Amino acid sequence: xxxxxxxxxxxxxxxxxxxxxxxxxxxxxxxxxxxxxxxxxxxxxxxxxxxxxxxxxxxxxxxxxxxxxxxxxxxxxxxxxxxxxxxxxxxxxxxxxxxxxxxxxxxxxxxxxxxxxxxxxxxxxxxxxxxxxxxxxxxxxxxxxx
Amino acid sequence: xxxxxxxxxxxxxxxxxxxxxxxxxxxxxxxxxxxxxxxxxxxxxxxxxxxxxxxxxxxxxxxxxxxxxxxxxxxxxxxxxxxxxxxxxxxxxxxxxxxxxxxxxxxxxxxxxxxxxxxxxxxxxxxxxxxxxxxxxxxxxxxxxx
DNA sequence: AGTGTTGGTACCCATCGGGAAGTAGGCACT
DNA sequence: AGTGCCTACTTCCCGATGGGTACCAACACT
Numbered sequence: 001x002x003x004x005x006x007x008x009x010x011x012x013x014x015x016x017x018x019x020x021x022x023x024x025x026x027x028x029x030x031x032x033x034x035x036x037x038x039x040x041x042x043x044x045x046x047x048x049x050x051x052x053x054x055x056x057x058x059x060x061x062x063x064x065x066x067x068x069x070x071x072x073x074x075x076x077x078x079x080x081x082x083x084x085x086x087x088x089x090x091x092x093x094x095x096x097x098x099x100x101x102x103x104x105x106x107x108x109x110x111x112x113x114x115x116x117x118x119x120x121x122x123x124x125x126x127x128x129x130x131x132x133x134x135x136x137x138x139x140x141x142x143x144x145x146x
Numbered sequence: 147x148x149x150x151x152x153x154x155x156x157x158x159x160x161x162x163x164x165x166x167x168x169x170x171x172x173x174x175x176x177x178x179x180x181x182x183x184x185x186x187x188x189x190x191x192x193x194x195x196x197x198x199x200x201x202x203x204x205x206x207x208x209x210x211x212x213x214x215x216x217x218x219x220x221x222x223x224x225x226x227x228x229x230x231x232x233x234x235x236x237x238x239x240x241x242x243x244x245x246x247x248x249x250x251x252x253x254x255x256x257x258x259x260x261x262x263x264x265x266x267x268x269x270x271x272x273x274x275x276x277x278x279x280x281x282x283x284x285x286x287x288x289x290x291x292x
Numbered sequence: 293a294g295t296g297t298t299g300g301t302a303c304c305c306a307t308c309g310g311g312a313a314g315t316a317g318g319c320a321c322t
Numbered sequence: 323a324g325t326g327c328c329t330a331c332t333t334c335c336c337g338a339t340g341g342g343t344a345c346c347a348a349c350a351c352t
Binding site: 293294295296297298299300303304305306307308311313314315316317318320321322 | 323324325326327328329330331332333334335336337338339340341342343344345346347348349350351352
């Protein structure tokens with residue numbers, strides 16, 4: 001009862017953490033949103049989210065793989081596939097294979113995915129309002145501390 | 147103009163991506179939220195967010211380092227410090243050193259952080275409504291696909 | 293037939309998340 | 323006074339994971 005301080009605490013933390021996870025669904029949601037590209041894909045499929053290039057597409061919710069790859073730009077094929085698969089797995093997007101010419105695949109938001117996208121707009125609104133404040137604070141912090 | 151396909155595309159993607167980043171502040175927000183523990187810390191400091199243990203604290207917005215470490219449980223000292231520093235850097239929390247007895251440090255949400263927490267509640271609401279759907283879909287997907 | 297397009301997969305590496313353990317400094321107990 | 327424990331970290335290390343590039347398969351066009 002004297003030398004197991006750290007280990008015991010860690011073990012107890014583990015069990016607490018599990019229970020914690022079970023009762024807190026937002027934990028799962030946060031992990032899903034923690035994926036770097038999920039938000040971008042959601043925005044792309046949700047339409048009207050990207051000021052610069054969104055004008056080209058308006059509100060279309062169905063996009064092909066290569067379209068997504070082009071619009072999101074920074075994403076690599078692997079990460080895009082990975083992200084789309086996880087979203088499909090969670091029932092947020094649908095994947096439609098059209099095995100005709102050079103096998104086109106189109107992705108579309110489900111109602112569930114669309115509802116998440118709508119919710120994320122709240123976050124986007126917050127970001128657009130406050131991101132300049134954050135960046136200012138960050139710069140000031142860097143200058144006085146680093 | 148034949149062998150530089152991938153490289154050129156990558157270079158162009160890079161410039162597009164930068165411009166993209168500049169015009170899309172939500173990108174930054176998403177990166178901030180991409181941090182695994184940011185949401186948890188925000189919830190802890192925001193109060194009334196964890197059903198199981200929140201009852202003990204009610205709505206208190208000021209917490210000490212060790213308090214956060216205990217409540218969030220799964221987090222390690224390193225990650226907690228790291229997360230708190232990044233949040234402080236972005237002006238979302240304040241860090242107050244009370245150099246009295248065994249030097250306590252308390253953290254508190256700023257108005258900015260509080261506004262983000264409020265916004266995240268929308269997300270939490272979505273999670274609590276739909277997380278069961280997501281988990282069901284996920285299980286079904288796993289069973290039919292391997 | 294060779295090249296391009298479409299939608300991926302395989303491999304490989306750098307980065308980073310994350311844990312265990314160590315650190316500083318003051319006080320309390322012995 | 324020395325030991326040890328409390329607080330709030332920091333440092334080291336490793337395994338996982340992110341992420342990029344190269345490659346694959348099929349088919350149309352030239």
